[in-house]
Amino acid sequence: MDEKKYQKKLIANDQDGLAMISALLNSSKVKVSDMKYLPSSKIFLLSAKRSKIEDEKNTKEVNSICRVDYVSKVKSKNIDQKNQDLTLELLAIDYLKNKENFEINLIFKDNAHIALSTELIDITLEDQIENYKNENIR
Numbered sequence: 001m002d003e004k005k006y007q008k009k010l011i012a013n014d015q016d017g018l019a020m021i022s023a024l025l026n027s028s029k030v031k032v033s034d035m036k037y038l039p040s041s042k043i044f045l046l047s048a049k050r051s052k053i054e055d056e057k058n059t060k061e062v063n064s065i066c067r068v069d070y071v072s073k074v075k076s077k078n079i080d081q082k083n084q085d086l087t088l089e090l091l092a093i094d095y096l097k098n099k100e101n102f103e104i105n106l107i108f109k110d111n112a113h114i115a116l117s118t119e120l121i122d123i124t125l126e127d128q129i130e131n132y133k134n135e136n137i138r
Contacts, residue, residue, distance in 0.1 A: 008064075012123040015095070018104075021125045022093040025050055025066065033084035035114075037074045044068040044116055046106075047128075048090060063128040068104060073117040078110065088112060095121060 012018045028050035035046045045067050052060040080086055089109040096103045102121055106114040 008062075008125070008127040010125045012125075013121055015121075018093060018095060018121060018123060021066070021123055024053065024125060025064070025090050026053075026092065027051065028064070028090045030088050030090050030108075031084070032079065032081060032086045032088070037071065042069065042071050044071045044074060065124075065126050065128060067124045067126070068116055068118065069122040069124075070119040071116045072101070072119065075115045076113070077115075078112040079108070079114070093123075 010017065010021055010024070012021050025048055028048035030046055030048045034048075035044075037044050045065060048064050048066060049061055050064055052062050079088065090106060091109055092107045094105050094107065096105070098117070102118045104116040104118055104121070104123070106116070108114075
């Protein structure tokens, strides 16, 4: 019988879900050119190349899309946005409650980060392409 492959899709609406997505994206690689803010739609998107840590052998990498909805403002620090080929290492995703809004923080290596102001926590992580490590998937 053929083994069917299913792509992972996680939706986070609270602290626990956000912690799960943060753990899956830990140490993932993100190019500056693969991050987009769509202000008219209030959506922030990023494409990340991550190790598939949920795989027992941990021999696969997967391209995943992380989508944050209801984003009203985006601020970045220590990221050269003009260098579209710059690759960042995502360490964690965390949030703060800020009066009536949330601030979702994408924390990268070398003290770089992106702060997203949102009305609520609504983050989706969806896997796209899966390969064995060391294969070029970009």
